Amino acid sequence: xxxxAWNKDDPRAAPRPATVVGKIDKGDRxxxxxxxxxxxxxxxxxxxxxxxxxDGFPIRLRHDFDIDEDALGVVVQIVLGSARQAAEKVKQxxxxxxxxxxxxxxxxxxxxxxxxxxxxxxxxxxxxxxxxFELKETVPQVNALFEAKD
Amino acid sequence: xxxxxQQLTSLDEVAExxxxxxxxxxxxxxxxxxxxxxFRRALADLASSVSKRPGVTASFVAHEGLVxxxxxxxxxxxxxxxxxQVCLSAGKAAATGLSLGGLKQMVLVGEDHKLALFxxxxxxxxxxxxxxxxxxxxxxx
Numbered sequence: 001x002x003x004x005a006w007n008k009d010d011p012r013a014a015p016r017p018a019t020v021v022g023k024i025d026k027g028d029r030x031x032x033x034x035x036x037x038x039x040x041x042x043x044x045x046x047x048x049x050x051x052x053x054x055d056g057f058p059i060r061l062r063h064d065f066d067i068d069e070d071a072l073g074v075v076v077q078i079v080l081g082s083a084r085q086a087a088e089k090v091k092q093x094x095x096x097x098x099x100x101x102x103x104x105x106x107x108x109x110x111x112x113x114x115x116x117x118x119x120x121x122x123x124x125x126x127x128x129x130x131x132x133f134e135l136k137e138t139v140p141q142v143n144a145l146f147e148a149k150d
Numbered sequence: 151x152x153x154x155x156q157q158l159t160s161l162d163e164v165a166e167x168x169x170x171x172x173x174x175x176x177x178x179x180x181x182x183x184x185x186x187x188x189f190r191r192a193l194a195d196l197a198s199s200v201s202k203r204p205g206v207t208a209s210f211v212a213h214e215g216l217v218x219x220x221x222x223x224x225x226x227x228x229x230x231x232x233x234x235q236v237c238l239s240a241g242k243a244a245a246t247g248l249s250l251g252g253l254k255q256m257v258l259v260g261e262d263h264k265l266a267l268f269x270x271x272x273x274x275x276x277x278x279x280x281x282x283x284x285x286x287x288x289x290x291x
Contacts, residue, residue: 129216144178
């Protein structure tokens with residue numbers, strides 16, 4: 001399995017202080033974020049989890065298979081942009097989650113703080129309820145990490 | 151206490167630890183991920199172990215009408231999870247209107263099969279069995 005900078009099987013690389021984090025250094029933040037993405041990719045059928053910045057560039061990525069990182073950015077821009085416009089048209093407020101159910105899998109997008117987007121890709125074996133539940137629980141945690149002071 | 155009640159009690163304890171781990175408000179709490187994973191595993195174990203009870207065809211855990219964990223084999227768990235959501239929502243409203251107290255379980259009985267639904271916090275546990283199966287026995291009573 002390809003991973004980002006952090007190997008979830010290596011406990012030395014996964015700091016787990018037993019306190020609420022209000023202030024954090026960049027290394028710890030990256031490890032925590034990788035741990036949260038690892039929680040998503042550990043679900044059945046999840047093939048990739050990534051955080052993409054406002055310009056469509058993946059800043060953290062965990063994946064099982066080769067993935068076209070440029071395509072990931074394009075997916076975010078197109079799908080999330082369309083969803084936001086649609087929500088605006090029907091006056092439903094901000095977009096919290098976008099699901100694209102495709103022939104061979106799912107793409108779920110969740111806007112984060114600071115213009116970032118959490119992207120989860122799955123194959124057909126994924127259980128939507130499990131992925132959606134984990135995604136919804138993960139979003140506030142990721143936001144808290146990006147909002148925490150350096 | 152019968153087998154299923156014991157399982158649900160254990161699950162409640164795991165769920166409580168998960169809820170407690172989330173008390174950091176808007177701040178990041180490292181332990182939340184572990185507690186959430188434990189909760190998820192407990193749900194998957196429950197669905198799997200329930201489906202192996204005598205007479206049970208399949209079981210599932212659903213959240214907001216979507217499948218979270220499954221055990222056994224049926225053609226369409228998605229439909230079962232969606233049905234569970236619809237039934238439990240109606241059941242909750244009825245229980246409130248009739249002052250029955252918080253809804254705990256419902257059973258739908260068809261000519262061929264029956265579906266028992268249990269509320270476990272924000273999750274729904276469903277058990278599908280042929281209608282001649284005594285679910286009390288399947289629950290370990």
